[in-house]
Amino acid sequence: MIDYHLLEALHAVISEGGFERAAKTLFITQSAVSRRIHHLESSMGEPVIIRNKPPMPTPFGQRLLNHYQQVRQLEIALALPNLDEQTKPSPPLLVKLATNADSLATWLPEALAVSREKTAQQYQFDIVVDDQSVALKRMKSGEVMACVCSSKTPVNGGKSLALGAMRYHIVASPRFVDTYRYSNPSELAKLPCLVFDENDKLQHQFLADLGAQSPTIVHYCPSTEGFLQAALAGLGFGLLPALQLANTIESGVLVDLMPGHWVDVALYWHYWQTESPPLMILREHVLAVASKRLESL
Amino acid sequence: MIDYHLLEALHAVISEGGFERAAKTLFITQSAVSRRIHHLESSMGEPVIIRNKPPMPTPFGQRLLNHYQQVRQLEIALALPNLDEQTKPSPPLLVKLATNADSLATWLPEALAVSREKTAQQYQFDIVVDDQSVALKRMKSGEVMACVCSSKTPVNGGKSLALGAMRYHIVASPRFVDTYRYSNPSELAKLPCLVFDENDKLQHQFLADLGAQSPTIVHYCPSTEGFLQAALAGLGFGLLPALQLANTIESGVLVDLMPGHWVDVALYWHYWQTESPPLMILREHVLAVASKRLESL
Structure with a gap:
């Protein structure tokens, strides 16, 4: 041992x-x-x-630290069988978490805010934003305790649970629509297109599914909120989470380019089988909030 | 040559x-x-x-490519002395740009949307988000053509111009204020604090200026919009750009913890002395939008 x-x-x-x-x-x-x-x-x-x-x-040292945190939390749970507000609060549990950018900018913070009625445990979050492949690598190496990403397959020793789907609509500003006339997806693909970063293939996939080529003029805009601001400013068209669009379509500051068409991206919560009780409480809260805010799968 | x-x-x-x-x-x-x-x-x-x-x-190859782009743009400007809508549009100019995250999430996209009346030149943006030290390194190596950051000192061969200041207010949710009572900055410093990432010293600086210690329980939340969502969800207190707060204070969903106190962070536009005409037009547009959206220095 x-x-x-x-x-x-x-x-x-x-x-x-x-x-x-x-x-x-x-x-x-x-x-x-x-x-x-x-x-x-x-x-x-x-x-x-x-x-x-x-x-x-080192990566190996990080893995040991993650293990140490989990053991400590198990010990704390032992000493505090009833999670009572009256008992002395345990030290904050450091939860290192990898997520996709769009979740962090929309539903995830609410999901991490576990109320004090649910647990006396305080959480301290160290969130890293990564694309899926890097996030799962961090999970594999034990660097993070949990991960939100669109891959369902759990890593060795881990499990995954479906959170729901983020729905994306293809939008642009009214000025963009007025300036650049297009009559089919192939013509749309030749107009300035917003893309999060080089790992973001959502726009490419959406256009391909409509039988169009890849976008030719691409603005890389690696910020979820910046992406929305760039669409509002008329820099390009792009796929934006419904959660972020709020009432921009209804109020007319953005135009849904293909009403009735959208992309659903399924999201999963990855966690370790050796999950401590406070992490289980966190997971249950995350799942409850996700089921309210995300589309059902 | x-x-x-x-x-x-x-x-x-x-x-x-x-x-x-x-x-x-x-x-x-x-x-x-x-x-x-x-x-x-x-x-x-x-x-x-x-x-x-x-x-x-290679970094050296990237520098040559940047130079090549600038020379090409100079050539295009030569061939098209009057920037007339009627003339054949030149190919999009690829502008690689480094910026701080908060600018990209707020005022910068509008500043990059140069209207077609100003120039026939189309821009294609490749935006990278970096903290100041990395952004200036990218500028030095010639990897980016321009950079928005809080350092005034231009790199060798470059110039810098003041854009204005981003104003930050210290906020938290009403629930956070109810749950965690505090009566002075030193007690506030012991409550959960939102910090963008390990390079973000804004909260530390703010507390230090008030004579308080560094925050003890830190949530790392590397997303400008996620930071706002985390404050709304009651995860912690933190400094948020006034531009992002919109009417959250007036509507009561967030509380300004120290009305009348704020932090102004001056921002600068870094560019190369060998600036092509389309980049000059872009710079002028960026400065005009910044002077409207940012606080004057």
């Missing part, structure tokens, strides 16, 4: 940002901290820390 | 995504394309292409 005192030292060095401060938190000497880290590395046969200022975990 | 046929070959290989397709565009053989690239590299004494699939420019 792992010597958890060594993991505790690793955690302290990373969270405190140095060996000296870690020593203070652990009430041991700095050389004792160094010895524990060395011991951990020699017993694991792999480096766990990159000795920078501040020290950073 | 540089042999521009060689640069043209470099441009074709990168924009077409391969030697074979570049050969087709240039109406020469594939081995002729290879020879031109080799010739370019031996005359420059440095590699210009990373031979991947698709081939990628």
